[in-house]
Amino acid sequence: MKKRYLRLVRRTFRTLRHRRLRHRKWWQALTRPLFARGLWMPCRDTVANGLAVGLFFAMIPFIPQALCAAIISMRVRGNIPSAVAACFVSNIFTNAPIFYAQIKLGTWLINTVGLPVPQLFLKAETILPGVGQVGLCSFTIGFIASGILLALLSYPVVHLFSAIMPHHLPVIKRKPAAPRATPSAQTGEP
Numbered sequence: 001m002k003k004r005y006l007r008l009v010r011r012t013f014r015t016l017r018h019r020r021l022r023h024r025k026w027w028q029a030l031t032r033p034l035f036a037r038g039l040w041m042p043c044r045d046t047v048a049n050g051l052a053v054g055l056f057f058a059m060i061p062f063i064p065q066a067l068c069a070a071i072i073s074m075r076v077r078g079n080i081p082s083a084v085a086a087c088f089v090s091n092i093f094t095n096a097p098i099f100y101a102q103i104k105l106g107t108w109l110i111n112t113v114g115l116p117v118p119q120l121f122l123k124a125e126t127i128l129p130g131v132g133q134v135g136l137c138s139f140t141i142g143f144i145a146s147g148i149l150l151a152l153l154s155y156p157v158v159h160l161f162s163a164i165m166p167h168h169l170p171v172i173k174r175k176p177a178a179p180r181a182t183p184s185a186q187t188g189e190p
Helices: 002-016 025-035 044-058 065-075 080-089 095-113 136-164 183-187
Strands: 125-128 132-135
Touching: 002 025, 002 080, 025 065, 044 065, 044 080, 044 136, 065 080, 095 136, 132 136
Parallel strands: none
Antiparallel strands: 125 132
């Protein structure tokens, strides 16, 4: 499994550093942060961050989920392959049950908690057979809430997996930053 993962990382690096793209300034600015090794080597904390970002974006129904998850994962110092892989939780086969669960969760949150709903969202409602009354508001609240719940759930799952199988997902401690010298220490003043 580790060999396949490393092969995937090498292939991705080669693709991102393609000779036709590497001389372009906009491509260099976009991909330079992607080449940090800490974002590609799996450890407990980076995988937890990447998985949380990926699962949140997997619940949002729009096309470039993996691209957005990779960019946000890069910003929060998460593992990029785990963020992109988590986006494939929602696919052609799982979208219908996920959307149904999001609608039910949104409706339950609106009715139980009593969330205020803007009038604009109330106008976009329809009745679906087998589901009931469906509105844009219940769907929107449902996918945001399910994304947050799955993102929060990913941290204990990854930490439990790391505790059970530490050789597959090690804990890599960061090196402490070197203390910075103050200006008075550099000049020799007390």
